[in-house]
Amino acid sequence: MAGRFRPLCTRKREGSVAESAVGSSRLAWAEVDLDAIAANCSVLAGLARPAALCAVVKAGAYGHGAVPVARAALAGGATWLAVALVEEGIALREAGVEAPILLLSEPPPEVMEAAAAGDLTPTVYTAGGIEAARKAAAAVPGGAPLRVHVKVDTGMHRVGADPDDVLAVALAVDDAAELHLEGLWTHLAAADEPHHDEFTAGQLRRFAEVRHRLAATGIRPDLVHAANSSALLAHPGARNNLVRCGITAYGYPPSPALAGRAELRPAMSLKAGVSFVRRLSAGERVSYGLQYQLDADSVVATVPLGYADGVPRRFSAMGGQALIGGRRLPIAGRVTMDQLLVDCGPDSGVAAGDEVVLLGRQGDERIDAAEWAERLGTVPYEILCAISTRVPRRYLGGGS
Numbered sequence: 001m002a003g004r005f006r007p008l009c010t011r012k013r014e015g016s017v018a019e020s021a022v023g024s025s026r027l028a029w030a031e032v033d034l035d036a037i038a039a040n041c042s043v044l045a046g047l048a049r050p051a052a053l054c055a056v057v058k059a060g061a062y063g064h065g066a067v068p069v070a071r072a073a074l075a076g077g078a079t080w081l082a083v084a085l086v087e088e089g090i091a092l093r094e095a096g097v098e099a100p101i102l103l104l105s106e107p108p109p110e111v112m113e114a115a116a117a118g119d120l121t122p123t124v125y126t127a128g129g130i131e132a133a134r135k136a137a138a139a140v141p142g143g144a145p146l147r148v149h150v151k152v153d154t155g156m157h158r159v160g161a162d163p164d165d166v167l168a169v170a171l172a173v174d175d176a177a178e179l180h181l182e183g184l185w186t187h188l189a190a191a192d193e194p195h196h197d198e199f200t201a202g203q204l205r206r207f208a209e210v211r212h213r214l215a216a217t218g219i220r221p222d223l224v225h226a227a228n229s230s231a232l233l234a235h236p237g238a239r240n241n242l243v244r245c246g247i248t249a250y251g252y253p254p255s256p257a258l259a260g261r262a263e264l265r266p267a268m269s270l271k272a273g274v275s276f277v278r279r280l281s282a283g284e285r286v287s288y289g290l291q292y293q294l295d296a297d298s299v300v301a302t303v304p305l306g307y308a309d310g311v312p313r314r315f316s317a318m319g320g321q322a323l324i325g326g327r328r329l330p331i332a333g334r335v336t337m338d339q340l341l342v343d344c345g346p347d348s349g350v351a352a353g354d355e356v357v358l359l360g361r362q363g364d365e366r367i368d369a370a371e372w373a374e375r376l377g378t379v380p381y382e383i384l385c386a387i388s389t390r391v392p393r394r395y396l397g398g399g400s
């Protein structure tokens, strides 16, 4: 029997998706619930208190959209923001965000002046970085010293000053009239894994030693921070007076081991409208490589989302599912660049325009990024960041 073809957006029916996504020629979008972001941040700020909450909004707020998320996080009780790149911080400033913004790595010297001009707070840990920060501060009119945070590498070995060198780094900042040493911080490598608790304790011990060494020479930065989401949930001693939370703000525990430690709500859903429907016979195979074979007659729905949008190509082989009509249904065959197929079963009444949920809730069913991550052998962080900018974001709620 021939498939029923219905062009996009020509019809609406009960439970179907209304019209095309904003500015997009296809019916596929990510919904971001800003009230969930604000509520999550409020929970995290409550846990952190009296430490302050820094919402980490790097990588487009883990794919959720940096500007609206930053506003929602601040409304929810965050008082700091953090980003990876100078351009990420500048984009927030250009949107009118006024909260302090920490750069999580030392910016390359070429962009230090842009960082200073954008009133961003650089992290520094090398002589070259300190020199660039001094020059940048001197070049920016206004005269106020540029606030910087010194990062110590206590064991992750990604970036930061060696604990044995950090006193010299801190003194170099302290000696520079153009700079103000506002913060001292470190990052934990395995705070999400209870079997590494001893390692985490060692990192925190080294960090405390560094602090004491600085204090002995009269250097006591206002802000001291070590905790990410995991440490906030699992290592209260790491909180100091600022905690840097990313994944929890978006509604996910940092690892399955820390699930249930805080009341969090996933903020992002990934949805589409069915674009095409075919009734196929038992034995037919679908998509590239013909790896998915129907063992009975079935209705197969096409969904306009693919691996270029962040749905991994191997998702079907890993047991990936989608929600249509309130039911969990298997993704059929390889995910292609722009489209994927869903096996809706022999009795399905699925029609073009029907809502498909890849991430999020439909009826009583829910699929979240932690489920994807488990199937795909990764973490929700990677799933969320991978939802590409080609997918339009629709914002729900005001975040206040």
Ligand SMILES: *Cc1c(COP(=O)(O)O)cnc(C)c1O
Pocket (backbone or CB within 6 Å): 056, 058, 104, 187, 227, 228, 229, 230, 244, 245, 246, 247, 248, 254
């Ligand atoms: C990304 C990042 C964070 C946030 O980590 P989560 O696990 O998402 O809370 C905190 N600190 C640093 C240095 C980071 O790079």
